[in-house]
Amino acid sequence: MELRLLRYFLAVARELHFGRAAKTLNISQPPLSQQIIKLEQELGVPLFIRNKRMVKLTEPGKALVRHAEKILGMVENARTDISRISAGDRGTISIGYVGPAMDSFLPDIIRGFKQEYPEVELRLAQMNTCDQLSAILNGSVQAGIVRLFGQDTSGCHTRVIHREAYMLAVPSHHPLAGKAQVPLGSLRGEQIIFFSRKIQPALFNEWLRIFSLAGFTPDIVQQTSSYHSAIPLVAAGLGLAIVPRSSTLSRRKGVVFKPINGETPRLSLHLCHLKGTAHPVLANFKQYIRKTLPDVSAAGPF
Numbered sequence: 001m002e003l004r005l006l007r008y009f010l011a012v013a014r015e016l017h018f019g020r021a022a023k024t025l026n027i028s029q030p031p032l033s034q035q036i037i038k039l040e041q042e043l044g045v046p047l048f049i050r051n052k053r054m055v056k057l058t059e060p061g062k063a064l065v066r067h068a069e070k071i072l073g074m075v076e077n078a079r080t081d082i083s084r085i086s087a088g089d090r091g092t093i094s095i096g097y098v099g100p101a102m103d104s105f106l107p108d109i110i111r112g113f114k115q116e117y118p119e120v121e122l123r124l125a126q127m128n129t130c131d132q133l134s135a136i137l138n139g140s141v142q143a144g145i146v147r148l149f150g151q152d153t154s155g156c157h158t159r160v161i162h163r164e165a166y167m168l169a170v171p172s173h174h175p176l177a178g179k180a181q182v183p184l185g186s187l188r189g190e191q192i193i194f195f196s197r198k199i200q201p202a203l204f205n206e207w208l209r210i211f212s213l214a215g216f217t218p219d220i221v222q223q224t225s226s227y228h229s230a231i232p233l234v235a236a237g238l239g240l241a242i243v244p245r246s247s248t249l250s251r252r253k254g255v256v257f258k259p260i261n262g263e264t265p266r267l268s269l270h271l272c273h274l275k276g277t278a279h280p281v282l283a284n285f286k287q288y289i290r291k292t293l294p295d296v297s298a299a300g301p302f
Helices: 003-015 018-025 029-043 059-087 099-103 106-116 129-138 201-213 227-235 245-250 280-292 294-298
Strands: 048-050 055-057 091-097 120-126 143-147 156-164 166-171 191-195 219-224 240-244 255-261 267-274
Touching: 003 018, 003 029, 003 059, 018 029, 055 059, 059 280, 091 099, 091 129, 091 280, 099 106, 099 227, 099 245, 099 267, 106 120, 106 280, 129 143, 129 156, 129 267, 166 227, 166 245, 191 201, 191 227, 219 227, 227 240, 227 245, 227 255, 240 245, 245 255, 267 280
Parallel strands: 091 120, 091 143, 191 219, 191 240
Antiparallel strands: 048 055, 143 267, 156 267, 166 240, 166 255
16 A cells, blocks of 8 residues: 555545645646545545545545554654654764763763753763773774773774873872872872773873883782772772872862872873764764864864
8 A cells, every 4th residue: 555545545535525635735636536546446445435516434434544644644753753863863872981081071061962962862881991992893882982092993983072181189188188289209109099900001001101200110009990999099098099180079078189290191082983983863972072172173073
């Protein structure tokens, strides 16, 4: 059964007049009558009682009105849904992120994006960078906000979207807590709470190189899976921790944060996805980031 025949049928059923129905359909009356006859023959039942004085629906015709309206309504809904999904106004996207992103710019990005695209479902998962890169490659997430430092990103498109410095988390009773800033060499002999090497091997090695240049090997007494888990250990007096500046927003009781005076890596977060990805929601998400974050906007489209 052709959808066109159902549209013709509904036009006649609503007007109960072939001439007026033909006018609303912008066709002539004889072809319309022929199409209704074709539909009746296909269904094997009369849909209208018609003579020179009137056109009236039969009982099967009344039933078909209900079905035709439902069918054509579903088709129109499907057309609208597909159009909105194609435009990225509706749909689902899975995005991974590292902890510093949620401590800094990401909550505002999510809030604003959801206001602009309320019918988009964002599925967010906190994951370390290596796990995100694997998830992007296997398709379980469409994009990730990662911290890149020596990882293989061949096959992926990456763009820096956020930068920040490191701070030193110090117990409030510690002698260094009174310093305006802490020289890196002051960490010689201090107990250090540090991230696990398996999370970011290249970055871990870079920090060891920097410590060596400052003239010491760090006394790492605790290794953690995230910066969030390091700060409570500082509050407990187990050592000092080097954390992103955004972590200072936690304002943990018993912990103060001090700028580090000396060479340190910069914390750069990248938006990462497979090259050639044609995901409408991702395109809109990237566009929203570009217009919202000044440094990204200044660097042009991505």
